[in-house]
Amino acid sequence: MGLIGKDLIGLRDMPAERIKLILDTAVPMKEIIRRQIKKVPTLRGRTVVTVFYEASTRTRTSFELAAKYLSADTVTIAAAASSVSKGESLKDTARTIAAMGADAVVLRHPMAGAAELLARTVDAAVINAGDGAHEHPSQALLDLFTVREKKGRLEGLKVAIIGDIMHSRVARSDIWGFTRMGAEVRLAGPATLLPPGLEKMGARVCSSVEEALMDADVVIVLRIQLERQQQGLFPGLREYARLFGINRERLRLAAPGAVVMHPGPMNRGIEISPEVADGLQSAINEQVNNGVAVRMALLYLLTGGGCRK
């Protein structure tokens, strides 16, 4: 059993001290990424398998780099193209993973709960890299890490999350993570993309983007998931940009020096204007870098030692 348990499924039930341990462990990992030789022998002889039922170059590469920097061997199962039904495919995947003797499995799956199901089936540590609209804990952890690095703390900060909350697993994990660490989370977006029950998660739902942005220390802009917009949940992209897009004028409402983040990939000119995305307050590129450090911390803490099997 690793220092933070067997698996990482989500932040919903993760205690604050465990989140803090992950963030603290990512600090020395970031130092390794800055070195000329970005490699330590910690996970030599361990195998990390990435299984992606949805395409995601960014997250998959980030996990693979993290594993490689720690000297683990990596195997990729590209399941993105397969459209087999959930139960069967996951069982098959579990069999394959068991046969490979994997120490950790990184799973991205379109169905909520897939990671948890796999975690119950295999001995390996399972890391949820996004399951449906449920959770994306490693992204939220890198958001927390980036904010803590920029602001020196998390407690008492005002965090505005803007956009498509309904389809966003990042938003859900962010809400759990930031509120657990003592930050105030405000949400804003088209009414059709704000599902009920958000207040129960500890967040405040605002009636306008402006209200959410007022004095915010952190602005997290979510991607409009064009691939999930077949149902016509908002009138048009141009109108979305006008009503909800984060541009320079809107950003002035936030606290001076507010950090702007985006989980990527960005739709420039729709949810975020290019001058904000590339502006001085943007931490978007650092998020990518920090993502590798946080994932190194996760792999170390979940598979680094102990007698897991």
Next chain:
Amino acid sequence: MAREKAQILDKDGIRRSLTRIAHEIIERNKGTGNLVLVGIRRRGVPLAERLAGRIKDIEGRTVPVGILDITLYRDDLTTLAHQPVVRSTEVPFSVSGKIVVLVDDVIYTGRTVRAALDAIMDLGRPKLIQLAVLIDRGHRELPIRADYVGKNVPTSSREEVSVRLQEIDGEERVVILETAE
């Protein structure tokens, strides 16, 4: 529970040992040019800082001090009862071409030093690496020998050497603890 069997060094003993090691480092390297000290977490760090202080008293020159965390280089993570928490390595200078003196409190099996050597090599290519320890308690499992030793203490493998330093433990002494079978 471990029982205290004997005290090996008191406050003055630790001070004298470090002063002697500081002199030896300067003498062997013919001064302090090109010299850097790197303490191994945790108790190697205050010892390295103290050695740097002594060297400055003697030679009037400040020697850079770095901090090395070797957790990620251990070869025994799977056999440890508790997976250790990783802390930062802070070596804010280049080690390439330098004489690096690694500093630790106790040398025992030599595995920590081996890990530290790997860690240093990943940071650059030193001209020379030397090792300074406060206590050498024997029982080496690897062909590693310290260049500077505060005190050689023959121990049995059932015993444990505990170095207590003001900066970390709030007291200054070295004791042998005997663990019950």
